[in-house]
Amino acid sequence: MKIDPQKPADLSAQIAQAIRDAIVSGQLIVDERLPSEAELAEQFQVSRPTVREALKRLAAQSLIRTQRGATGGAFVNRLSFEDAYSQQITTSTLLLSMNAVRFDTACEARYALERACAPLSATRRTADQLATMRAEIFRQAQPGLTDEAFCASDVAFHRALVDGADNPVLSYQLAGAVEAMQPLMNMITFTARSREAIIAYHTKIADALEAKDAETVDFALVELETYTRQLAQDVAERKRKPA
Amino acid sequence: MKIDPQKPADLSAQIAQAIRDAIVSGQLIVDERLPSEAELAEQFQVSRPTVREALKRLAAQSLIRTQRGATGGAFVNRLSFEDAYSQQITTSTLLLSMNAVRFDTACEARYALERACAPLSATRRTADQLATMRAEIFRQAQPGLTDEAFCASDVAFHRALVDGADNPVLSYQLAGAVEAMQPLMNMITFTARSREAIIAYHTKIADALEAKDAETVDFALVELETYTRQLAQDVAERKRKPA
């Protein structure tokens, strides 16, 4: 891990990469303490600020955590699913907004992934997750709900569906896909009638999950996808011809 | 974005979060230049090293890029799919290795997601992607191939399948799931017979994709998943009773 040729790029980036490699390859294990900043500076033959910049890079990825005080230092962090979620959501959101991904593309991806969860969810969903879905459906039916609140509730509903698969890896992967769609969905204005339609689909999904009927869940998801894409298309067309 | 109460945590983390929020919310747009480090230091009433640590955090997430020289500075980066891939692979790999996710869980997630791509891939795969899959199958049949090389080729094969869906969002989401599995797969020793079996499944998948037969692709993937999980189970049992 000591390797550090002084030729090409930023020293702090090189040092960060060296430590990152050591973590990923397992040379540094969880909760192990890194040498102090002064020691690392000596080891890499750089100054302490440079080492610190490298450590901050790693901290930004939740690969290490730092602690002050006598027994403090930088420790290899056990990456939690929660940390991974939030990073993924940030990344996915930016990816979608910065690359001008078409609504259809994002929508297709989201529902393809969600349908992958559905059969598992139909088998494993807990009563608790079912209750969450019912509660969100109830919330969505409230009059006077803003469009944004409606979307947030929609995300919570689908999140419960995904978590029903009882597979943390799947939940992690899908958190990005579902939540990153929210800003795009927020561009849609939901009329009372369209809300009613969406709630009907949600109810159908919840009912089918309760009955552990995977096929019906899948069918309802396809319908919901079609309907959502139609809504977005209408909005786009109305924008083109505003009068 | 100027807000910065000096109460709780590290200043550099706060500053990074403030700038990150400005980017995510769209206040700072792609390719826009941030104020110079000296100006930021003045603006936030901190020293330049503190600002630099904050910027390094953002650089670690590929949110900004820096450039030296007269017209240099820190610029809001257009997050590329490629950057997002590599970040996701690092995160997923660590998540799997650090949290001792069971092989079955990861495997289930991977194949669930891959099956989500399959119908799209059956419709849209290009001749080029098909050729890649054939080439990887050919490589997998070479005698004297190490287990690691076999796994790497396996990843490349499945990667081509996923890319066949022609949906960058899906490709991005699945890159992590597929590639992060590789270290786990590397723990399996592939006998000549098991390689033969896997190659047979791969061939079946490629044939079905060529024929645009989504149903057969799905069926073959299920078979491959079952077989892979059986292999892993055998390895685990042999470890328990080594004699």
Place this chain on the structure above:
DNA sequence: AGACTTTTAAATGTCAGACAAATAAAATCT
């Protein structure tokens, strides 16, 4: 002796000021 308080040492967090290197625009020269 045991419990409490004080001191001390080690570590990260922050600051100030300086110089090096890169880079493009401005100024200068041929």
Place this chain on the structure above:
DNA sequence: AGATTTTATTTGTCTGACATTTAAAAGTCT
């Protein structure tokens, strides 16, 4: 006009210092 040199700006790095936090060691009192 074109090529060259100068200059200014900005990031990258270094040195040295002080502040803050924290736990262990030392000391004190009952």
